[in-house]
Amino acid sequence: MSVVTLKINGVDLAIEEGTTILDASKEAGIRIPTLCHLNGITDVGACRLCLVEIAGVNKMLPSCVTQVAEGMDITTDSDRLQEYRRMIVEMLFSEGNHVCAVCVANENCELQDLAIEVGMDHSRFPYRFPEREIDISHPQFGIDHNRCVLCTRCVRVCDEIEGAHVWDVAFRGAAAKVVTGLNQPWGTVDACTSCGKCVEACPTGSIFRKGSTVAEMTRDRNKLEFIVNARENKQWTR
Amino acid sequence: MDLAELREIGEKERTAQKPIRVHCCTSTGCQAANSLGVKKNLENTCKEKKMGDRVQVVGVGCMGFCGRGPLVQIEAQNKLYEEVTPDDAASIIEAIAGGTASAAEGDPEHPFFARQMRIVRETSGKIDPERIEEYIAVGGYEPLYKAIHDLTPSETIDEVSKSGLRGRGGGGYPTGLKWATVAKMPGQQKYVICNADEGDPGAFMDRSVLESDPHRVLEGMAIAAYAIGASEGYIYVRAEYPLAIERLQKAIKQAKKYGILGSQIFDSPFDFKIEIRIGAGAFVCGEETALIQSIEGGRGNPRPRPPYPAQEGLWKSPTLINNVETFANIPAIIREGGAWYAGIGTEKSKGTKVFALTGQIRNNGLIEVPMGITLREIVEEMGGGVPNGKVKAVQTGGPSGGCIPASLLDTPVDYDSLVKIGSMMGSGGMVVMDEKTSMVEVARFYMEFCRGETCGKCIPCRAGTVQMYQMLTKILNREATLQDIVKLEQLCDMVKNTSLCGLGMTAPNPVMSTLRYFREEYLTLLKDSPNGKVPAGTAASITS
Numbered sequence: 001m002s003v004v005t006l007k008i009n010g011v012d013l014a015i016e017e018g019t020t021i022l023d024a025s026k027e028a029g030i031r032i033p034t035l036c037h038l039n040g041i042t043d044v045g046a047c048r049l050c051l052v053e054i055a056g057v058n059k060m061l062p063s064c065v066t067q068v069a070e071g072m073d074i075t076t077d078s079d080r081l082q083e084y085r086r087m088i089v090e091m092l093f094s095e096g097n098h099v100c101a102v103c104v105a106n107e108n109c110e111l112q113d114l115a116i117e118v119g120m121d122h123s124r125f126p127y128r129f130p131e132r133e134i135d136i137s138h139p140q141f142g143i144d145h146n147r148c149v150l151c152t153r154c155v156r157v158c159d160e161i162e163g164a165h166v167w168d169v170a171f172r173g174a175a176a177k178v179v180t181g182l183n184q185p186w187g188t189v190d191a192c193t194s195c196g197k198c199v200e201a202c203p204t205g206s207i208f209r210k211g212s213t214v215a216e217m218t219r220d221r222n223k224l225e226f227i228v229n230a231r232e233n234k235q236w237t238r
Numbered sequence: 239m240d241l242a243e244l245r246e247i248g249e250k251e252r253t254a255q256k257p258i259r260v261h262c263c264t265s266t267g268c269q270a271a272n273s274l275g276v277k278k279n280l281e282n283t284c285k286e287k288k289m290g291d292r293v294q295v296v297g298v299g300c301m302g303f304c305g306r307g308p309l310v311q312i313e314a315q316n317k318l319y320e321e322v323t324p325d326d327a328a329s330i331i332e333a334i335a336g337g338t339a340s341a342a343e344g345d346p347e348h349p350f351f352a353r354q355m356r357i358v359r360e361t362s363g364k365i366d367p368e369r370i371e372e373y374i375a376v377g378g379y380e381p382l383y384k385a386i387h388d389l390t391p392s393e394t395i396d397e398v399s400k401s402g403l404r405g406r407g408g409g410g411y412p413t414g415l416k417w418a419t420v421a422k423m424p425g426q427q428k429y430v431i432c433n434a435d436e437g438d439p440g441a442f443m444d445r446s447v448l449e450s451d452p453h454r455v456l457e458g459m460a461i462a463a464y465a466i467g468a469s470e471g472y473i474y475v476r477a478e479y480p481l482a483i484e485r486l487q488k489a490i491k492q493a494k495k496y497g498i499l500g501s502q503i504f505d506s507p508f509d510f511k512i513e514i515r516i517g518a519g520a521f522v523c524g525e526e527t528a529l530i531q532s533i534e535g536g537r538g539n540p541r542p543r544p545p546y547p548a549q550e551g552l553w554k555s556p557t558l559i560n561n562v563e564t565f566a567n568i569p570a571i572i573r574e575g576g577a578w579y580a581g582i583g584t585e586k587s588k589g590t591k592v593f594a595l596t597g598q599i600r601n602n603g604l605i606e607v608p609m610g611i612t613l614r615e616i617v618e619e620m621g622g623g624v625p626n627g628k629v630k631a632v633q634t635g636g637p638s639g640g641c642i643p644a645s646l647l648d649t650p651v652d653y654d655s656l657v658k659i660g661s662m663m664g665s666g667g668m669v670v671m672d673e674k675t676s677m678v679e680v681a682r683f684y685m686e687f688c689r690g691e692t693c694g695k696c697i698p699c700r701a702g703t704v705q706m707y708q709m710l711t712k713i714l715n716r717e718a719t720l721q722d723i724v725k726l727e728q729l730c731d732m733v734k735n736t737s738l739c740g741l742g743m744t745a746p747n748p749v750m751s752t753l754r755y756f757r758e759e760y761l762t763l764l765k766d767s768p769n770g771k772v773p774a775g776t777a778a779s780i781t782s
Binding site: 176 | 520539542691694697698701702703705725728735738
């Protein structure tokens with residue numbers, strides 16, 4: 001094991017080589033907002049909320065996929081970063097139909113938490129009110145595309161932990177959406193094992209367990225991490 | 239096959255050629271204007287007049303002057319005919335023997351041709367792209383032979399480094415450095431990829447090179463493979479280029495037959511095979527990491543870099559990925575030497591660049607010019623200017639580039655000068671706009687393109703392009719206020735700085751460049767701008 005020394009927000013730190021900036025910050029007690037990141041599955045660097053500034057690097061880099069290096073001088077919360085993060089959250093709200101008052105995930109929602117964290121009290125971008133469908137063909141679960149933020153956690157969790165690869169992304173741009181099977185109704189997809197990992201992974205109320213009503217949905221996020229850790233390190237107890 | 243045998247094929251081909259070759263363009267543009275009908279009639283007339291012993295009709299690649307196609311050229315007599323119809327064919331053949339042709343005669347000495355310097359397109363429009371023998375007859379594949387037998391892989395890379403060639407796909411990364419990086423990466427399996435996923439509005443350089451001279455690209459790829467130690471290569475072409483795909487397939491087959499591709503090329507231990515991968519036509523697949531995912535059979539989404547493809551590319555192996563035009567430069571560089579190439583162009587941008595000159599301009603078509611030539615020379619001298627009125631702006635670099643106002647036409651065309659004025663070289667689209675053009679509409683057109691082509695993976699690009707498009711529409715509908723322009727600029731800044739890949743990072747460029755040079759146009763479209771005038775007092779703070 002080799003250790004590198006670096007600075008995050010002016011604090012000197014010694015971090016194990018190979019660690020991502022996101023994990024290093026966590027170790028240092030600094031929170032960086034994320035949305036597509038989930039412990040236990042691979043990172044894709046898609047939500048851009050965890051971007052950080054590194055002195056001497058002219059591009060902002062996603063902390064979830066950037067590894068620490070000797071001598072890095074990282075800033076995680078400059079005014080500019082905070083402004084961009086707020087804009088990103090505003091755009092997420094305006095591109096879907098996010099109405100917390102009638103959502104199963106109300107008060108247990110990462111998007112809602114993010115809005116509070118970045119100080120978004122309103123969106124400066126007009127709401128787009130897209131027409132999106134709801135699929136409740138699965139006997140146990142449902143997906144409301146109106147609340148989907150395309151973080152692709154469901155895609156990755158189903159592929160990497162369950163190994164079923166029921167989920168995928170189809171279409172592009174504003175029309176992009178997660179699909180089950182080859183864009184089949186979820187209930188008709190034979191590959192689905194009904195394991196519910198996608199429900200655990202979803203940051204919003206998009207993928208839900210049937211029967212839950214407003215603000216009833218809670219998740220056990222550690223479950224996914226536990227499974228990965230159990231398999232990799234043969235530790236089967238929590 | 240050794241060099242003598244290769245030369246023998248060329249010699250045999252040259253002696254078989256008739257003294258007078260009638261070149262008829264068979265590239266996509268001219269084919270669309272019925273050049274195949276012209277060619278057929280030319281051939282029939284030749285047969286009827288029994289001139290087959292000294293006249294030969296050859297279907298060739300692009301001659302460049304696409305706006306006046308179909309083109310027929312008789313090189314031996316220095317004659318060029320434009321907008322030829324099948325009915326003109328007979329008279330053209332008769333003209334060879336002294337008659338008068340009914341087709342309009344072009345001027346081969348026009349600046350459009352005379353100001354060009356052809357390296358990538360040196361044999362385009364002169365040889366039949368469907369016959370490898372014609373390519374060999376003009377010295378083709380000798381550079382590959384030279385690389386394999388006279389140069390070591392590192393000497394080959396040295397020549398490319400010395401040439402100063404920079405990637406012609408748009409980024410302008412030094413090609414030699416890229417090659418050296420991949421060559422030095424550990425690992426037995428390496429790949430060469432040719433990015434032929436050209437999709438910028440207004441650009442068709444890569445298509446033309448592939449259609450007119452497929453062997454030049456294959457040769458460039460083979461030299462690259464030899465230099466970096468790869469044995470497999472892929473050409474990623476979009477499905478919208480059926481003729482290019484067809485000719486590439488033919489070219490690969492012919493090269494294999496002669497032992498120029500495949501195992502033990504030119505009796506050396508070097509093996510290289512090339513496969514074609516057809517893309518479904520997504521602009522984002524031109525981004526290298528998305529392209530690689532697409533070849534692997536996945537969804538063409540970009541992934542964060544690093545790791546760069548040179549470190550971890552196709553199937554996690556080190557991968558060299560270059561654009562069509564970059565590869566097409568290689569044979570000439572190996573043949574003439576890197577120093578020769580470095581003598582052309584400017585200090586930091588060497589060689590030539592192919593541009594697709596389109597839009598409101600007299601002479602539409604493909605041109606290859608030395609770097610450092612000014613935009614004015616291209617637009618006014620070669621392009622002949624705007625048919626009615628004056629040039630208002632030139633858009634370079636496609637959706638990733640920007641609009642350059644007429645006042646900056648004296649800017650030299652090189653990578654850094656274009657970036658300095660808020661545009662970029664891009665892959666080589668050059669769209670000329672006249673005074674009637676609404677620059678806000680131009681900005682919206684490019685934003686509409688990006689909005690439709692973003693893969694949707696990262697939020698700034700997916701949602702930001704939609705928001706920008708809506709704001710531009712609002713401005714064009716005269717429903718926007720100054721506040722919307724402020725918001726638009728904030729969005730541009732955010733999308734540029736936070737997007738995951740090049741598509742998102744550069745998507746705001748057309749908006750930012752028009753806001754920079756044509757801000758008045760935006761302001762006169764505002765809701766609170768009576769009679770098209772900017773409201774007094776409010777504009778000052780925002781126009782600065």
